[in-house]
Amino acid sequence: MSNRFHFRVSRRDALSFGLAAGAGTALSMRRPVWAATTAPTQLPLITKAIPATGEKLPAVGLGTDQFRTSERDAIQAEIQRLQQLGGTVIDTAAAYGDSESLIGDALAALNIRDRMFIATKLAANEAGPSGRGGKESFDRSLARLKTQTIDLLQVHNLEGVEVLMPLLQQWKQAGKIRYIGITTSRVGQHNHMVEYMREYPLDFVQVDYSLANRDAAMNVLPLASERRVAVLANVPFGFGSVLRQAQTRQLPDWAADIDVTSWGQFLLKYVISHPAVTCAIPGSTKVAHLEDNQHAARGRLPDESMRRKMEQFWDAG
Numbered sequence: 093m094s095n096r097f098h099f100r101v102s103r104r105d106a107l108s109f110g111l112a113a114g115a116g117t118a119l120s121m122r123r124p125v126w127a128a129t130t131a132p133t134q135l136p137l138i139t140k141a142i143p144a145t146g147e148k149l150p151a152v153g154l155g156t157d158q159f160r161t162s163e164r165d166a167i168q169a170e171i172q173r174l175q176q177l178g179g180t181v182i183d184t185a186a187a188y189g190d191s192e193s194l195i196g197d198a199l200a201a202l203n204i205r206d207r208m209f210i211a212t213k214l215a216a217n218e219a220g221p222s223g224r225g226g227k228e229s230f231d232r233s234l235a236r237l238k239t240q241t242i243d244l245l246q247v248h249n250l251e252g253v254e255v256l257m258p259l260l261q262q263w264k265q266a267g268k269i270r271y272i273g274i275t276t277s278r279v280g281q282h283n284h285m286v287e288y289m290r291e292y293p294l295d296f297v298q299v300d301y302s303l304a305n306r307d308a309a310m311n312v313l314p315l316a317s318e319r320r321v322a323v324l325a326n327v328p329f330g331f332g333s334v335l336r337q338a339q340t341r342q343l344p345d346w347a348a349d350i351d352v353t354s355w356g357q358f359l360l361k362y363v364i365s366h367p368a369v370t371c372a373i374p375g376s377t378k379v380a381h382l383e384d385n386q387h388a389a390r391g392r393l394p395d396e397s398m399r400r401k402m403e404q405f406w407d408a409g
């Protein structure tokens with residue numbers, strides 16, 4: 093399955109991406125460094141391997157917590173843009189209102205289900221002592237997403253892990269899901285997550301990690317490297333508040349050294365340059381934001397010394 097994703101981008105896409113990118117950089121009040129020289133889609137796409145299989149994923153995906161039916165057309169346009177720009181990973185959940193249905197409709201209308209990597213989550217609290225609610229949640233997700241197979245099925249917020257894990261393993265063996273994961277977005281759950289990582293054969297964890305919230309780097313991320321577990325990094329913008337805080341400051345000139353032209357890209361490049369992180373999943377409901385975020389999946393990644401510089405710059409703010 094590792095070569096089923098196609099990252100072809102047409103010249104028209106590349107040109108329109110270049111124009112849109114110019115708009116995105118208004119966030120940082122800076123001119124895009126590559127505007128006159130390198131079209132962004134000519135910069136190499138950054139991919140990371142899923143340790144369990146070696147399958148490569150583009151390092152920036154899309155979070156869909158805020159998808160609403162009232163924005164159906166915008167959502168389809170956003171998913172189409174993601175695919176055109178080389179992104180594949182879409183993270184949703186049974187608990188995210190209409191998100192799964194909107195994604196399923198868009199993938200069907202665009203006929204791109206096979207090109208995308210779909211991650212969803214079982215409804216928290218629904219498992220019940222027998223796990224029957226977990227099966228109902230999974231069946232509903234398959235129907236809403238209009239698919240026979242989920243790439244990554246996760247236990248939401250660590251709720252019901254013990255009950256759901258045998259079911260997840262059965263579904264994986266039956267080929268209904270490709271990878272198994274667990275999620276949190278709260279530092280207070282990290283120790284608990286670490287215990288589950290030691291106990292169960294997980295392919296993925298999903299955890300909160302950002303330049304302003306580095307707790308996961310203390311325990312979850314090192315253990316993920318050690319146990320060869322892939323990592324989706326959620327809330328990379330601190331639910332938007334970290335980005336808003338960042339935007340009150342001038343982006344440093346040296347951000348150009350890692351092909352960064354906006355604060356969104358700065359924050360994402362920090363997250364995806366952690367060796368344990370496989371893919372960051374910033375949430376966005378606007379195409380311009382998605383395009384800005386997809387820039388972070390291209391070009392140079394910060395090395396260790398650049399990562400320290402980014403931390404010091406952030407901490408001094």
Ligand SMILES: NC(=O)c1ccc[n+]([C@@H]2O[C@H](COP(=O)([O-])OP(=O)(O)OC[C@H]3O[C@@H](n4cnc5c(N)ncnc54)[C@H](OP(=O)(O)O)[C@@H]3O)[C@@H](O)[C@H]2O)c1
Nearest residue numbers: 155156157275277326327329330331332356375376377378
């Ligand atoms: N427990 C869990 O499993 C869990 C918990 C939380 C989140 N998640 C997952 O992680 C994803 C990300 O979290 P999140 O969406 O809550 O928070 P986030 O990614 O930290 O921030 C999202 C916010 O940033 C804004 N934004 C995105 N890109 C931007 C850009 N380039 N410029 C300016 N603003 C930008 C979005 O605005 P617009 O909407 O206007 O574009 C939105 O308000 C979720 O969608 C979900 O898939 C999982």
